[in-house]
Structure formats: C-alpha cells, structure tokens
Amino acid sequence: MSLAPGRPLRARFPIFAAMSGQPFHYLDNGATGQIVDVAADALLGFETRSRANVKRGVYGLADAATVAFDKARASMAAFLGAGSSEEIVFTSGTTMALNIVAHGLAGELRPGDRIVSSVLEHHSNIVPWQLVAGPAGAVVRAIPATGEGRLDLDALAAMVDERTRIVSVTHVSNVTGAVSDIARIRALAPDAILVVDGAQRAPHGPLDVQAMGCDFYALSSHKMFGPTGAGVLWGRGERLDALPPFLGGGEMIRRVSFDGTSYARPPHRFEAGTPPIGPVLGMAAAARWLMQQDWSAWAAHEKRLGERLLNGLAAIDGVRVHGPQGLQERLGIVAFEVDGVHAHDVCQMLGDRGVCLRGGHHCAQPLMERFDVAATARASLAPYSDADDVDALLQGLPEVIGRLR
Amino acid sequence: MSEDLYQEALVAMAKSGIGAGRLEAPDGTATADNPLCGDRVTVDVRMDGGRVRELAHKTRGCLLTQAAAACVADHVPGMDADDAASLAEAVRRWLAGEGDPPAGLEIMEPVRAVRSRHECVLIAYEALRDALGNAGTSR
Numbered sequence: 001m002s003l004a005p006g007r008p009l010r011a012r013f014p015i016f017a018a019m020s021g022q023p024f025h026y027l028d029n030g031a032t033g034q035i036v037d038v039a040a041d042a043l044l045g046f047e048t049r050s051r052a053n054v055k056r057g058v059y060g061l062a063d064a065a066t067v068a069f070d071k072a073r074a075s076m077a078a079f080l081g082a083g084s085s086e087e088i089v090f091t092s093g094t095t096m097a098l099n100i101v102a103h104g105l106a107g108e109l110r111p112g113d114r115i116v117s118s119v120l121e122h123h124s125n126i127v128p129w130q131l132v133a134g135p136a137g138a139v140v141r142a143i144p145a146t147g148e149g150r151l152d153l154d155a156l157a158a159m160v161d162e163r164t165r166i167v168s169v170t171h172v173s174n175v176t177g178a179v180s181d182i183a184r185i186r187a188l189a190p191d192a193i194l195v196v197d198g199a200q201r202a203p204h205g206p207l208d209v210q211a212m213g214c215d216f217y218a219l220s221s222h223k224m225f226g227p228t229g230a231g232v233l234w235g236r237g238e239r240l241d242a243l244p245p246f247l248g249g250g251e252m253i254r255r256v257s258f259d260g261t262s263y264a265r266p267p268h269r270f271e272a273g274t275p276p277i278g279p280v281l282g283m284a285a286a287a288r289w290l291m292q293q294d295w296s297a298w299a300a301h302e303k304r305l306g307e308r309l310l311n312g313l314a315a316i317d318g319v320r321v322h323g324p325q326g327l328q329e330r331l332g333i334v335a336f337e338v339d340g341v342h343a344h345d346v347c348q349m350l351g352d353r354g355v356c357l358r359g360g361h362h363c364a365q366p367l368m369e370r371f372d373v374a375a376t377a378r379a380s381l382a383p384y385s386d387a388d389d390v391d392a393l394l395q396g397l398p399e400v401i402g403r404l405r
Numbered sequence: 406m407s408e409d410l411y412q413e414a415l416v417a418m419a420k421s422g423i424g425a426g427r428l429e430a431p432d433g434t435a436t437a438d439n440p441l442c443g444d445r446v447t448v449d450v451r452m453d454g455g456r457v458r459e460l461a462h463k464t465r466g467c468l469l470t471q472a473a474a475a476c477v478a479d480h481v482p483g484m485d486a487d488d489a490a491s492l493a494e495a496v497r498r499w500l501a502g503e504g505d506p507p508a509g510l511e512i513m514e515p516v517r518a519v520r521s522r523h524e525c526v527l528i529a530y531e532a533l534r535d536a537l538g539n540a541g542t543s544r
Contacts, residue, residue, distance in 0.1 A: 342467035344442055344525065349407045360442035374443045374465050404411065404468065 002294040005301035006386040012037050023354025025389040030174050030333050030380030031358050033203050036225040038289050043227045043282035072284030079287040080234050081208035089233040089267040090280050094199040095124040097218035097233035100270050101195055102128035104243040111137030115166045118143035118151055119370050120173045123363045125197045145370050149176030149323040160189045168195035175362050176323030177333030186213035205295040215239045221283035230279035240266040247272040298383045305381050306332040312394035322371050332381030341404045343375040349400040355392050409515040419471035424478020428461045433540025437532035439524045444470050448532040452540050455486050469525035476509035477529045490537045493530040
C-alpha cells in the first residue's frame with residue numbers, strides 16, 4: 001500500500017520511534033537513508049531464523065536461502081528495469097560496483113586511451129579510473145561543471161573522440177542534486193562504454209536502465225532504505241559477458257586447476273566469496289516496497305520541501321547555495337556555504353538542535369575546488385522528511401551564524 | 406554540548422589571527438590535511454639552533470582548527486625543537502583521554518568528548534611536527 005510522504009511514512013522507519021522524545025530532524029539522507037521496516041525484518045529474519053550459505057548446501061535451510069537470494073536478484077532486476085536477473089551483480093555497494101567495472105575494463109585500455117569522468121563525481125567514480133588508467137598509459141579527463149553545478153555537456157561534446165573508451169558519470173550529484181542527462185551523454189559518446197553512478201538516484205524511485213542507454217549502473221542499498229553492506233552492479237548482458245572478474249575466490253569459478261582456471265558466467269563471476277546475504281535480502285525488500293509507492297506524490301512532496309529549503313536559505317543573509325537554484329532536473333540535495341562560518345561548525349551546532357546535516361567536501365574534492373570552497377554543509381531530503389525538518393534548519397541557522405561569525 | 410565546545414575563549418583564540426601568514430624563506434615548512442573535510446594547515450618555522458625562533462601558519466579550517474593553529478603559534482616559538490615535535494603525539498594522547506592538556510589547549514577540553522572533531526585539533530600539530538622534521542637538516 002502506498003503511504004502519504006512526510007510524517008505518516010515515519011511509522012515504517014524504526015529510527016523515528018527510537019529517537020522519539022528528542023529533537024530529530026534527519027537531513028543527511030545523501031550520506032545514508034534510514035532503514036524501512038520490511039528491509040530490517042528481512043535482514044534480521046535471515047540472520048536469526050533462516051541463515052545458511054547460498055549457492056552451496058542442498059539441505060532445506062540452504063536451499064531456502066538460495067531461493068530467497070534468487071528472488072532478491074529478480075526484485076533488483078525489476079527495480080532497475082534490467083533485461084534479466086543475470087544482469088544483476090550483488091556487491092557491497094556502489095564503490096565496489098564501480099571498482100568491478102574499472103578493474104574489469106583495465107585490460108582493454110591502451111596507451112593514449114581516454115576515460116571521461118567529471119568534476120561532479122564522488123571520489124568513488126574518479127579514483128578507480130585513475131588506478132586502472134595509470135598502468136595502462138590511459139588518461140582520465142573530467143567533464144567540467146557549470147557555475148550552477150551541472151555537467152557541462154557542451155564541453156563533453158568537444159571532449160569525445162575516437163580514443164574515448166569509457167564515460168563514467170553520476171546520475172545525480174551528491175553535492176548539487178543536479179540530475180544528469182544520461183540520454184544526451186549517450187548520444188554524445190555513442191561508441192564509449194557508459195557507466196552511471198546511481199547511488200543518489202536510487203532512493204528516488206524505480207529505474208529504467210535499458211531506456212537510459214547506459215552499459216553499467218551502480219547503486220547502494222543503504223541509500224535506498226535498505227541495510228548497509230549491499231549494492232548492485234547492473235551490466236548490459238553482452239557487456240557483463242565480456243567483462244573479466246575483479247576478485248577471485250569461491251563461487252566465481254567454473255573449474256579451478258593449476259593448469260588454468262575458468263570462470264563462472266555473470267553474475268556469479270563477479271560474486272567471489274560469501275555475499276552479504278542478509279543485506280541483499282534487506283535491499284530487495286526495500287526495493288519491492290519502493291516499487292509499491294506512489295512516486296508522483298512522493299516527487300511532488302520532495303519538490304515542495306526542496307523549494308521551501310532553497311527559498312528559506314536564499315532569505316538568510318550570507319548563505320550561498322552551490323547548485324541549481326530551482327528544482328528542474330534536480331533532487332532535494334542542497335549544499336550551502338555560510339559566509340565567514342565553517343561548515344563543520346554549522347553542522348556541529350545544528351546537531352545540538354537535532355538537525356542532522358553533512359559538512360565537509362562530500363568526497364567530491366574536485367567540485368569543491370571548482371566552487372573554490374574547502375567544505376560545504378549539505379541538507380538532503382527523503383520521502384519521510386517534512387516541513388518541520390526544513391524549518392528547524394532554517395530557524396537554527398541564523399542563530400548559529402550569530403553565535404559563530 | 407556545542408555551547409561548551411564553542412566557548413568564548415576558543416572562539417576568541419580562533420579569531421585572534423595569532424601567527425597567521427607565511428614566513429619568508431623558512432627553515433622548515435609542512436602542510437597537513439584533514440581528509441574528512443578538506444581543511445588544511447601549513448606551518449612554517451625558522452630555527453635558532455635547537456630552538457624554534459619563529460613560526461607562522463596558513464590555515465583553512467573550522468574554528469577548532471583555527472584555534473589549534475593559533476595555539477601552536479602562541480606557545481611554540483622559543484620551545485626546544487624536539488619538545489615541539491613531540492606535541493602532536495601528546496595532543497593525540499590527550500584527546501584520547503590520557504594525560505594533561507598541552508599548553509594552551511585547556512580551552513579545548515570539551516573537544517575530547519567529540520570523537521569526530523579530534524582531527525580538527527590535531528592537524529596543526531602534525532604540520533608543526535613535519536615542518537620541524539623538514540627543518541632538521543638545517544639546524
């Protein structure tokens with residue numbers, strides 16, 4: 001059943017009962033979302049009542065675990081709009097997913113090849129590419145950001161050439177909230193392997209990776225209201241088939257011999273060792289729950305709150321938002337700088353008022369350089385956020401500024 | 406809690422600007438970064454035998470980082486170089502709950518309870534230690 005966004009939704013998120021009786025305005029959803037009850041139940045239910053390893057044992061408990069794991073793969077395929085369950089690789093999160101792709105593609109890179117990332121990226125979509133580019137003699141280049149914190153796609157048009165092998169970009173910036181135009185990027189770089197970091201987009205509703213036109217897509221469970229420790233790498237069938245493994249171990253092989261080892265087909269080729277079974281089952285439960293919600297109502301709610309937040313911040317003297325001013329092609333992730341007051345000091349003092357913000361470089365140092373700031377404070381919304389949360393920030397901020405400036 | 410953290414003496418120290426700037430042709434210089442937030446302190450030292458004669462710092466950081474850098478500039482000139490270099494470890498241990506505060510850090514007592522802010526205080530002392538290490542060959 002679909003629930004109204006805002007306060008009614010909180011009944012489904014155990015954190016709010018746990019924090020009752022104290023001020024709690026959770027606006028750090030870009031760092032991690034809170035876990036929804038069905039995901040927590042799936043996680044704990046597996047670990048305490050149904051635990052057995054998957055893809056191994058034949059007794060009843062083990063077989064049931066394997067069946068549940070397969071069902072989770074099907075759920076994530078549905079959430080992502082994948083062509084089949086075999087295109088869903090379970091990982092520990094977005095970082096591992098991006099590393100599997102980067103290290104898997106390393107062998108294809110030749111000296112002078114280009115990998116295009118962007119100034120908007122989280123470090124996890126920059127550093128893996130640098131790690132594989134260096135030894136291959138390939139070069140990592142960055143799509144610049146516009147002044148309002150979007151990908152400068154006109155610049156990308158001028159950057160793409162026949163040596164551009166890989167383009168890897170964020171779907172939604174974890175700092176500015178800007179939504180990337182993946183279809184246009186696909187059109188600008190038709191021959192490149194297109195990798196999309198979907199960590200910030202996944203909590204905002206089901207996806208259609210096939211329509212998007214990308215080759216790989218990565219997401220994390222904990223940002224989409226599932227447990228920590230799980231994520232997905234989706235790869236277009238033929239791309240995954242061609243990708244060599246990154247980590248070796250059990251479960252990823254077909255046959256092991258000292259004369260030569262052959263590997264399992266995807267997705268198992270990329271799932272060496274015991275997977276995070278409980279977190280995966282929790283993630284899938286969260287995904288099934290998300291697919292049942294009324295996303296037009298939730299998006300309208302986020303837009304209303306986002307406008308309240310952006311307008312409120314604009315009205316406070318000395319506060320500057322780094323990101324698009326409106327909510328067109330932008331989600332409710334709002335980074336801001338306070339003139340003369342450091343982001344950590346802002347976050348520390350607002351934390352005492354129960355306002356939970358992230359302060360720092362948000363693992364996006366190139367973007368901080370672009371904005372010429374060391375750190376910003378960031379408020380990020382979720383469907384359970386409400387006007388009281390935004391107002392607590394807007395009312396607390398001038399007091400903090402008065403105290404610290 | 407934060408009212409304690411940001412007590413007047415600390416805010417005043419942070420805004421004092423003591424030692425702010427760079428030295429021309431220092432004997433030693435080093436930069437320390439806080440990887441969590443991107444804050445950065447660069448410390449320059451001029452030596453006089455085994456002692457620190459002059460010190461300046463360039464600091465981009467929160468109030469805690471600025472106050473710590475000002476403390477370094479306030480207390481370190483005139484100190485024996487080895488004693489000054491050992492401050493980083495003393496500060497780390499004090500933040501972890503051991504021993505008395507190094508000179509000037511009494512105003513930061515409440516920071517000890519906030520684990521996520523320890524690094525803000527430490528980096529100025531780490532830059533000092535590394536600057537003295539660089540200056541080692543010239544003293």
